[in-house]
Amino acid sequence: MRNFILSETLGAYKSxxxxxxxxxxxxxxxxxxxxxxxxxxxxxxxxFQIEKKNIEIDVYIKGDIPEPFKNRLYEIIKQFAGVExxxxxxxxxxxxxxSQRYPQYSDILGVFSEVPFPESYVIQLTPYWKRPDLIRxxxxxxxxxxxxxxxxxxxxxxxxxxxxSMLFIxxxxxxxxxLFLAISYVIYQTIRLIINARKELIEILDLVGAxxxxxxxxYLINGTIYGFLGGLFAAIVLKLVIMGSKSLFFFKLxxxxxxxxxxxxxxxxxxxxxxYLSFEEILP
Amino acid sequence: MSYITFEKVSxxxxxxxxxxxxxxxxxxxxxxxxIIGPTGAGKTTLLSHIxxxxxxxxxxxxxxxxxxxxxxxxxxxxxxxxxGVIFQDFKLLHDRNVLKNVTIALEVTGVPSxxxxxxxxxxxxxxxxxxKISKMxxxxxxxxxxxxxxxxxxxxxxxxxxxxxxxxNIDPDSxxxxxxxxxxxxxxxTTVIVAxxxxxxxxxxxxKRVISLQAGKVIKDEKFYIK
Ligand SMILES: Nc1ncnc2c1ncn2[C@@H]1O[C@H](COP(=O)(O)OP(=O)(O)OP(=O)(O)O)[C@@H](O)[C@H]1O
Ligand SMILES: [Mg+2]
Numbered sequence: 001m002r003n004f005i006l007s008e009t010l011g012a013y014k015s016x017x018x019x020x021x022x023x024x025x026x027x028x029x030x031x032x033x034x035x036x037x038x039x040x041x042x043x044x045x046x047x048f049q050i051e052k053k054n055i056e057i058d059v060y061i062k063g064d065i066p067e068p069f070k071n072r073l074y075e076i077i078k079q080f081a082g083v084e085x086x087x088x089x090x091x092x093x094x095x096x097x098x099s100q101r102y103p104q105y106s107d108i109l110g111v112f113s114e115v116p117f118p119e120s121y122v123i124q125l126t127p128y129w130k131r132p133d134l135i136r137x138x139x140x141x142x143x144x145x146x147x148x149x150x151x152x153x154x155x156x157x158x159x160x161x162x163x164x165s166m167l168f169i170x171x172x173x174x175x176x177x178x179l180f181l182a183i184s185y186v187i188y189q190t191i192r193l194i195i196n197a198r199k200e201l202i203e204i205l206d207l208v209g210a211x212x213x214x215x216x217x218x219y220l221i222n223g224t225i226y227g228f229l230g231g232l233f234a235a236i237v238l239k240l241v242i243m244g245s246k247s248l249f250f251f252k253l254x255x256x257x258x259x260x261x262x263x264x265x266x267x268x269x270x271x272x273x274x275x276y277l278s279f280e281e282i283l284p
Numbered sequence: 285m286s287y288i289t290f291e292k293v294s295x296x297x298x299x300x301x302x303x304x305x306x307x308x309x310x311x312x313x314x315x316x317x318x319i320i321g322p323t324g325a326g327k328t329t330l331l332s333h334i335x336x337x338x339x340x341x342x343x344x345x346x347x348x349x350x351x352x353x354x355x356x357x358x359x360x361x362x363x364x365x366x367x368g369v370i371f372q373d374f375k376l377l378h379d380r381n382v383l384k385n386v387t388i389a390l391e392v393t394g395v396p397s398x399x400x401x402x403x404x405x406x407x408x409x410x411x412x413x414x415x416k417i418s419k420m421x422x423x424x425x426x427x428x429x430x431x432x433x434x435x436x437x438x439x440x441x442x443x444x445x446x447x448x449x450x451x452x453n454i455d456p457d458s459x460x461x462x463x464x465x466x467x468x469x470x471x472x473x474t475t476v477i478v479a480x481x482x483x484x485x486x487x488x489x490x491x492k493r494v495i496s497l498q499a500g501k502v503i504k505d506e507k508f509y510i511k
Contacts, residue, residue, distance in 0.1 A: 004391040011379070204375055207335075208436065209364035210392035212357075 001214075008218035015197040019190040020226060026186045027230020027267055028237075030179040035238045035263050037175050041168035042256045048161045052130050055158060057123040059142055060149040070119075073147050077121060082129030082138060087122045091115040118149060132159035180270055183230065187223045187274035195219060195282050202283065215283075220275050227271020228264060235260040286310040287444060287475050288334060293343035295329055295500075303329040305500040307343070311477065313443070316470045316489055319479040321497035327479035330497065331446045334477070335367045336360050348443055365393055368437025368445045372452035374429045376421040382408065383417040386435045393440070400439075407435045411465065427458025434465060445469055447478045451485075463488055 013020055059077065061070065078086055089097075094117035129135065135153050143151040195202065205215050239260055245253040288311040295304040303326045311317055319327045332338040333345050336352060345352040350363050376385050383404055390400035408417055411431045421429060430450060437445055447466060451459035463485060470476040478485070486494060496504040 001391065001394040003397050004388070200375070201377055201379075204377060204388070205392055206361075207364065207369055207375070208389040208392060209361040209440075211361045214392050 005214070005217055005221075009221045012194050012198065012218045012222050016190060016194045019193055020222070023183075023187050023190045023226040024229045024233075027183045027227050027270070028233045030182055031231050031234035031263050031267050032237055034172065034175045034179050034266070035234050035259060037168065037172045038259055038262070039238065039242075039256065041165065041172050042259065043254060044161065044165040044168050046254070048158070048165045051154075051158055051161060055125065055130050055135065055154065057125070057135065057139065057142070058152045059121040059123065060118045060151070061120060062147055062149045063118060065147045069147055073145060074121065076145060077123065077142060080138060080141065082125050082134060083123055084126045085124040087124075089120045089122055091117050091119055094118075094120070132156075132162060176266075179266075183227060183267075183270045184274040184277070187226050187271055188278045190226065191219050191223050191275045191278035192282060194222065195279065216279050219279050220272060223275020223278070224268055224271040227267040227269070227274070229267070230271075231264040231267020234267070235263040238263070286312045287348060289344075289346040290330075290333070291344045291346075293333060293340045293345055295326075295333070295338060296341045302500040304333070304340075307500070307502055309495060309502065309505060311475060311493075313475055314470070314473050315475050315493055316467070316491060317475075317477045317493045317495060318486060318489075319477060319495050319497060320481060320483065320486070322481060324499075325497040326500040327481075327497060328448055329500075331369070331448050331477065331479055334444070334446055335364055335369055365440055366443045368434075368440070368442040370430065370433045370437050370445070370447045370450050372449040374421075374433040374453075376429060376432055378421050381418050381420055382413065382424070382432050385421065385432055386439055389436050389439050404435065404439055407439050408432075411435055425458070426454040427461060430454060430458075430462055431465070434462070434469075438469065442474065444475045444477065447476070449480055449482075450478065451480075451482065460488070 061073070065073075074086060074088070077083060092115065095115050098117065125135070125138075129138070135158075139151045139153050142148060202215055241248070242253045242255055245251065290307050290309050293304055293307045294302060297303050307326075307330065319330055321327055329338060333340060333352070334347055336345075336347070336350075336355065339345075339352050347363060348366055350359065355363065377388070380388075383401065386404035386408060387397065387400040390403060391397060395403075405414070405417060408414060408431075411434060413428065413431055413435065416424065416428060416432075421432065424432065430453075445466070450466070451462050454462065459482075466476050466478065467489060486492070491508070493507045494504070495502060496506075
């Protein structure tokens with residue numbers, strides 16, 4: 001039986017070799033395009049997640065306000081919903097941070113008689129409030145408080161990032177649907193061609209008492225392998241590009257290991273579904 | 285218990301023509317039956333109802349314990365394994381040699397290739413085809429082609445052998461040889477049913493039954509046990 005299935009599978013492949021490789025090539029190209037889009041989505045989404053976690057609000061204080069006033073401001077800000085923690089950054093702290101981050105500029109600071117940085121409060125947000133719309137709301141409320149010079153949240157950038165990552169994810173999903181249809185169609189047609197070329201054989205198998213699954217399995221294996229190979233080649237190419245990114249684009253792209261098996265599985269599933277549909281349609 | 289029972293079987297194709305009309309008969313183990321009648325009488329249609337390639341539009345067919353009314357789709361292959369069928373055009377596979385044309389009938393049912401091979405060679409030898417096992421079907425004469433088809437039908441030792449116009453494409457001498465093979469198969473207890481409009485055949489079988497069809501109806505059903 002195993003021999004029989006094996007030789008029929010091979011025979012089926014041989015009866016439409018050209019179409020088989022067209023199926024594999026089409027699967028490869030489409031799955032690769034999907035893989036790239038999925039990769040970009042993951043990258044942007046990842047950056048979005050990291051930035052979202054780091055998001056904080058900087059409240060710069062006017063230089064000329066008295067100490068009790070500052071404490072009052074501190075208490076008021078602390079009462080706002082979404083504020084988890086507040087740190088006071090003195091001029092000296094700001095200077096320290098600056099020189100640590102940009103040591104090459106520390107000399108320039110020597111020309112000032114006084115530390116040129118304003119005092120500020122750095123607000124940490126509760127996880128729920130780390131949303132662009134809520135942050136924008138908070139920023140408006142804080143910026144009108146007396147003694148506040150300027151409020152900076154960087155949330156516009158986060159909002160943009162969020163929109164871009166949603167867009168990428170949306171495109172990937174559309175591609176996934178399109179790819180499913182396109183690959184299904186090509187593999188479906190290939191299997192149809194093969195089955196039609198082997199109608200005589202199938203008729204005889206039916207006559208001598210082969211069960212439906214015995215007759216069907218070689219065609220399912222063929223379709224599944226076409227999709228599988230398309231997915232495998234796409235995964236390999238994507239992996240090579242990312243591995244070689246350092247020499248190709250002068251920076252190292254991050255890896256998302258889960259993408260590769262996902263591409264292979266998608267190819268395999270489309271191939272199986274398409275060949276099953278093909279068989280059911282021609283020989284119900 | 286009879287092997288085959290037709291009970292008021294009618295078959296209508298495309299809802300307008302009776303290919304079979306109210307056909308009833310029983311066939312027992314070991315019978316040799318001719319189904320005769322002019323072209324279009326319904327002979328092929330009748331045989332198709334025995335291996336359930338076709339199902340009756342009304343009435344019931346019972347074969348080897350299965351009923352056309354209750355058999356499940358997935359049970360049909362198991363019925364087919366108990367019935368051998370041969371055709372006027374042999375229906376051989378042209379992409380493989382004689383031996384493989386025969387072993388395929390065993391291999392699809394899970395018989396190991398080694399056993400299938402032995403069994404196929406044995407039956408081909410009995411049919412005088414031992415030296416042709418590695419020939420391709422297009423290298424065979426008509427008579428030889430039909431013998432391969434018979435070997436494929438017999439290799440699983442069926443209870444019933446159906447032959448639809450088995451000598452239609454064969455020269456008279458080979459036709460007689462094929463008929464002799466069918467008689468030998470019958471002598472071993474296999475029920476043999478031959479559809480033909482070659483009336484000359486009838487005289488060559490002594491112990492036989494003849495069912496005559498015309499326009500889908502059984503017009504005569506005669507048993508000849510003594511010539
Ligand atoms: N699949 C089908 N679809 C429609 N009509 C059919 C089909 N098969 C057979 N028929 C019709 O049923 C009738 C009986 O046909 P059948 O093939 O059984 O006759 P037959 O006795 O075998 O004839 P022949 O001697 O020419 O082989 C004919 O009128 C034929 O046209
Ligand atoms: Mg006929």
